[in-house]
Amino acid sequence: MNKIAIIYWSQTGNTKLMAEQILAGAKTAGAEVDLFSVDEIASATALTYDVLALGCPAMGAEVLEEMEFQPFFDELLPHLAGKKIALFGSYGWGTGEWMQTWQQEVIDSNAILYNQEGLIVNESPDEQGTEQCQNLGAALASF
Ligand SMILES: Cc1cc2nc3c(=O)[nH]c(=O)nc-3n(C[C@H](O)[C@H](O)[C@H](O)COP(=O)(O)O)c2cc1C
Structure with a gap:
């Protein structure tokens, strides 16, 4: 069974x-x-897990949050080849462009991206979004 870090x-x-619903599902x-939360774990520690579920909302103009999350992800990126990754995040008024950019970066790193795409939810997860998160967590157990 996979050891999973949700960050x-x-x-x-x-x-x-x-993240909490992904945790519950897993x-x-x-x-x-x-x-x-991203400030609670070093990238080197994160890389000891079998699966990384990484979550960040759309910020700036369709980018990852730049002060904490982007630097953390930049540290991971050179080490992601062969790693099992899932991406998730909430967005507001956009179309999910930040996630498309992010998932492409992960694919280009030769990581194994769950479902070939990230899970996006508009603002706060509703019933369907909550279920999608729980299902993602459950799926990652045997990804
Ligand atoms: C500074 C800032 C920039 C944002 N930029 C975008 C954006 O480019 N595209 C988008 O769809 N939503 C954008 N949003 C909306 C957030 O992604 C959305 O409210 C999300 O639910 C926030 O997630 P959180 O509650 O986990 O922080 C932005 C919000 C803020 C505060």
Whole structure:
């Protein structure tokens, strides 16, 4: 069974809610899983996990949050080849462009991206979004 780290940045709590539901789904599936906000874990520690579920909302103009999350991701990126990765995040008024850019970076790094795309939810996860997050967590247990 995979050892999973869920690592997120969230300003107003929407991506955090997603992370918590991914955690719940993974636990239900019996996975060994830890949840961190990005300031709670070093990139070297993150790389000891089998699966990294990375969460960040759309910020700036369709980019990752630049002060904490982007530097963390930049440290991971050269080491992602062959790693199992899932991406998730909340967005507001856009079309999910930030996630398309982000998922392409992960694919280009030769990581194994779950579902070939990230899970995006508009603002706070509704019932369907919550279920999608739980299903993602459960799927990562045996990804
Ligand atoms: C500074 C700032 C920049 C944002 N930029 C975008 C954006 O480019 N595209 C978008 O769809 N939403 C954007 N949003 C909206 C957030 O992605 C959205 O509110 C999201 O739910 C926030 O997630 P969080 O609660 O995890 O912080 C922005 C919000 C803020 C505060």
